[in-house]
Amino acid sequence: MKFAVYLPPKAETGKCPALYWLSGLTCTEQNFISKSGYHQSASEHGLVVIAPDTSPRGCNIKGEDESWDFGTGAGFYVDATEDPWKTNYRMYSYVTEELPQLINANFPVDPQRMSIFGHSMGGHGALICALKNPGKYKSVSAFAPICNPVLCPWGKKAFSGYLGTDQSKWKAYDATHLVKSYPGSQLDILIDQGKDDQFLLDGQLLPDNFIAACTEKKIPVVFRLQEGYDHSYYFIATFITDHIRHHAKYLNA
Amino acid sequence: MEEESGEELGLDRSTPKDFHFYHMDLYDSEDRLHLFPEENTRMRKVVQAEMANESRGAGDGKAQRDLQEEVDELVHLYGLEDDHELGDEFVDENIPRTGVSEYPPYMMKRRDPAREQRDWRLSGEAAEAEDLGFGGWGSAGQCQDLREAYRYTHGRASEEYECYVIPEEEDEEEAADVFCVTCKTPIRAFQKVFDEHKEHEVIPLNEALESAKDEIHKNMYKLEKQIIEMENFANHLEEVFITVEENFGKQEQNFESHYNEILETLAQKYEEKIQALGEKKKEKLEALYGQLVSCGENLDTCKELMETIEEMCHEEKVDFIKDAVAMADRLGKFLKTKTDVEISAQPEFEDQTLDFSDVEQLMGSINTIPAPSAPVINPQVPNSATGSSVRVCWSLYSDDTVESYQLSYRPVQDSSPGTDQAAPSPPIIKTKEIRSCEEAVLICWESGNLNPVDSYTVELTQAESPEASGVTDSASLYRSVVGIPTCESVVQLQPGRSYIIYVRALNMGGPSVRSEPATVHTIGSYFRLNKDTCHPWLTISEDGLTAVRSERRTPARELSPSDTHFTRCVAVMGNLIPVRGHHYWEVEVDEHLDYRVGVAFADVRKQEDLGANCLSWCMRHTFASSRHKYEFLHNRTTPDIRITVPPKKIGILLDYEHSKLSFFNVDLSQHLYTFSCQLHEFVHPCFSLEKPGCLKVHNGISMPKHVTFY
Numbered sequence: 033m034k035f036a037v038y039l040p041p042k043a044e045t046g047k048c049p050a051l052y053w054l055s056g057l058t059c060t061e062q063n064f065i066s067k068s069g070y071h072q073s074a075s076e077h078g079l080v081v082i083a084p085d086t087s088p089r090g091c092n093i094k095g096e097d098e099s100w101d102f103g104t105g106a107g108f109y110v111d112a113t114e115d116p117w118k119t120n121y122r123m124y125s126y127v128t129e130e131l132p133q134l135i136n137a138n139f140p141v142d143p144q145r146m147s148i149f150g151h152s153m154g155g156h157g158a159l160i161c162a163l164k165n166p167g168k169y170k171s172v173s174a175f176a177p178i179c180n181p182v183l184c185p186w187g188k189k190a191f192s193g194y195l196g197t198d199q200s201k202w203k204a205y206d207a208t209h210l211v212k213s214y215p216g217s218q219l220d221i222l223i224d225q226g227k228d229d230q231f232l233l234d235g236q237l238l239p240d241n242f243i244a245a246c247t248e249k250k251i252p253v254v255f256r257l258q259e260g261y262d263h264s265y266y267f268i269a270t271f272i273t274d275h276i277r278h279h280a281k282y283l284n285a
Numbered sequence: 286m287e288e289e290s291g292e293e294l295g296l297d298r299s300t301p302k303d304f305h306f307y308h309m310d311l312y313d314s315e316d317r318l319h320l321f322p323e324e325n326t327r328m329r330k331v332v333q334a335e336m337a338n339e340s341r342g343a344g345d346g347k348a349q350r351d352l353q354e355e356v357d358e359l360v361h362l363y364g365l366e367d368d369h370e371l372g373d374e375f376v377d378e379n380i381p382r383t384g385v386s387e388y389p390p391y392m393m394k395r396r397d398p399a400r401e402q403r404d405w406r407l408s409g410e411a412a413e414a415e416d417l418g419f420g421g422w423g424s425a426g427q428c429q430d431l432r433e434a435y436r437y438t439h440g441r442a443s444e445e446y447e448c449y450v451i452p453e454e455e456d457e458e459e460a461a462d463v464f465c466v467t468c469k470t471p472i473r474a475f476q477k478v479f480d481e482h483k484e485h486e487v488i489p490l491n492e493a494l495e496s497a498k499d500e501i502h503k504n505m506y507k508l509e510k511q512i513i514e515m516e517n518f519a520n521h522l523e524e525v526f527i528t529v530e531e532n533f534g535k536q537e538q539n540f541e542s543h544y545n546e547i548l549e550t551l552a553q554k555y556e557e558k559i560q561a562l563g564e565k566k567k568e569k570l571e572a573l574y575g576q577l578v579s580c581g582e583n584l585d586t587c588k589e590l591m592e593t594i595e596e597m598c599h600e601e602k603v604d605f606i607k608d609a610v611a612m613a614d615r616l617g618k619f620l621k622t623k624t625d626v627e628i629s630a631q632p633e634f635e636d637q638t639l640d641f642s643d644v645e646q647l648m649g650s651i652n653t654i655p656a657p658s659a660p661v662i663n664p665q666v667p668n669s670a671t672g673s674s675v676r677v678c679w680s681l682y683s684d685d686t687v688e689s690y691q692l693s694y695r696p697v698q699d700s701s702p703g704t705d706q707a708a709p710s711p712p713i714i715k716t717k718e719i720r721s722c723e724e725a726v727l728i729c730w731e732s733g734n735l736n737p738v739d740s741y742t743v744e745l746t747q748a749e750s751p752e753a754s755g756v757t758d759s760a761s762l763y764r765s766v767v768g769i770p771t772c773e774s775v776v777q778l779q780p781g782r783s784y785i786i787y788v789r790a791l792n793m794g795g796p797s798v799r800s801e802p803a804t805v806h807t808i809g810s811y812f813r814l815n816k817d818t819c820h821p822w823l824t825i826s827e828d829g830l831t832a833v834r835s836e837r838r839t840p841a842r843e844l845s846p847s848d849t850h851f852t853r854c855v856a857v858m859g860n861l862i863p864v865r866g867h868h869y870w871e872v873e874v875d876e877h878l879d880y881r882v883g884v885a886f887a888d889v890r891k892q893e894d895l896g897a898n899c900l901s902w903c904m905r906h907t908f909a910s911s912r913h914k915y916e917f918l919h920n921r922t923t924p925d926i927r928i929t930v931p932p933k934k935i936g937i938l939l940d941y942e943h944s945k946l947s948f949f950n951v952d953l954s955q956h957l958y959t960f961s962c963q964l965h966e967f968v969h970p971c972f973s974l975e976k977p978g979c980l981k982v983h984n985g986i987s988m989p990k991h992v993t994f995y
Contacts, residue, residue, distance in 0.1 A: 218953065220953060220954070220955050227925070243927050243929060246929040247913075247929040247930075250929070250930050251929060251930070252928075252929060252930040252950070252953050252955050253927070253928070253929040253930075254926065254927075254928055254955065254956070254957060254958075255926065255927040255928075255929075256924065256925070256926050257924075257925035257926070257927075258924075259924070259925070277994050277995075278956070280994060281954070281956070281991050281994045285990065285991070
């Protein structure tokens, strides 16, 4: 598995907090580090940024490259239970356990200070990782996340492929559902969503459901609908500084 | 490569097998320029040498740099550039690492970060060089290294240069290798043995080089010093030159004015004298003329009488007797009248001694240096006095030459007796209207006097603790501001302290006693709600921090527009200190309250809603149908923002420096929104209640850490 690591100047003299970025459909570990323009902000706040790939590659599983929204480049950050995916497609465990262990052992990071954010499918990944692991992440944020995969075409396709037909298994990886039973410590969630995002209009993202659930459960969210922005990395690049500052506030507290 | 990166990271651990680093260098190794095709072979040579010399430490790195530099300079200086073989060696050595070389081979002056790994040039002999006290011009080590360089180029041992026997291999170059001191010329070693140089003293070329260099260097140093000296001197001369001109000007002026004065005075005297003489003459002449006229008259009368008498004598006896009697009468009368034959005016003019004393004085004063005009003492500057000293400044408003000043002083009692006027009464500080921030305080007061006062003085002392109000006069005065003409003042302070403030009034009779004190804490910003701006339906509490809108039954009559208080938006503004920097305050609201909180310029239109124009920015909350709606209004526009947990306490940060206004949920340390605003003037906090309810302002709060990120 490939992943990208950014070390700020501060890491030369001491351990820094770690910020994990999860990319969206069709991305690799390169997209974020080349296109998002996060460096200056991460450097300023002294954060180590880690960007893993979105799925295992070259597993030679039949059908892994058939569609761009399932299989290669579309791990959906779940631990698959169905064949032939269950051996290799375990992105949830990778992101929450395997990768942090590797990072903690090999890079100057403080294992106690970790946050997570992402875009689209990665936004979904960030939200579920944070909601399923209360207290593990100091903060979470997302760009145009898939908030309610159980109800959107992408989510239905992926979950049925990776998890089978038992919808109760699906809910364990759905942010809107997880929020409803979130017991844990205070989370402060920042979400940016482009108003002209095609996938929003197509009903793939469904942020309203998530917001309603959070309002109900009093989970603090600030959701910003940004006029004129779409789903692309230009949107991410515009607001990345706000997100990094949001995380720095908790990681450097 | 693995070990290398491990070293760089400074970590000590075993590398997992399936773990490969690939550095994302700016230039991938494939992209590096290949200037020398034989690079690889040289690389191998380098590596081999590396292996051989692994014991070298990083300490040599510095030595190496100096070496490189020295050699390069020497090479350049002594025209060895043409000797490519010499230069090339150094070039190649650099290429494998950096790859990009734009300099001609002999001008390399790079600082190479990976020097530690290229120790091939320093071998055993160089270590010796270090022991010899390497580092600087003209040391033996330098010579050693130059010889090293030659060695590698020419493949000869350095010792060979020290013997004066003809080396057998001497057929390649014709280069001189020793120096004849007597003839002051470089010669070849074998020449020493022959002809003219037989008896002469010979030293190795390197030594000669060194000493020649030394000489030149010393002289160069002297030259440099001389340059500086002469330049300084030239500057000084220029200054003196200018001063001479100035002084000439002054002298010229001075003399001219004196001279002119004297001339004027003389001229004046001349005029006066001439005039006086003229008048005298006129007087005399007139008198004489008068006399002449009367004399003439007299003469005429005499003559007439004579003629009449003569005629009479020719008359008949009877007529003669009649006339003779009359004539005798007339004559008698006439001769009685006195004829003045005294000359009324003397021809001589008396000598008048003219008084030239003033001219004499003037002429005398030409030579004296006038006393300078009096200096003018500047008014006392604020902060120029302490309990035991005062700073006096004065100015001289003339071109007079002054040698020194003399300062004298005498203490004056506070309430000096013998003055006509009584000192004023102390002012009264308006404590409720004090506004402050972390860096300054705005104090205002009432005069406390019926009669006008000349000025006010503000005195501040630092309080050790916020409760120390019983401070005596002997407490160290932190600052005093004097000469304040109006009843308010802005004083700069240090953040995070407490101060006690007094004000005095001052007039001809002296200063008043101190006013009652007021306390200021420079933590956060303090302000109060301004009742003057308050919409009639709002009530402000006594402490100026709570605004209440009560249930009303009054018909919504049209309120006449006003410039001072709000008439449409049920709002009130606070009085923030007009000082830039940043200000932070908090507002406590009820979850179900409809409100607007933000800032506005003082001249915002009071007939409009807050946020409806470009002079105000606010966060607006409306609660309807169990739904909370949040807007961030400026010029009627708002971004689309949803907030899931309604804040009960809103933190507001006003940052003039970065032109930002930010809102926070204080309890969650959550950032809500930030406006970028053009703050060309000072703004004030503003609050409005759109439904009955109340909101409370909290002041004097230091910025929480999470706010500092914004």
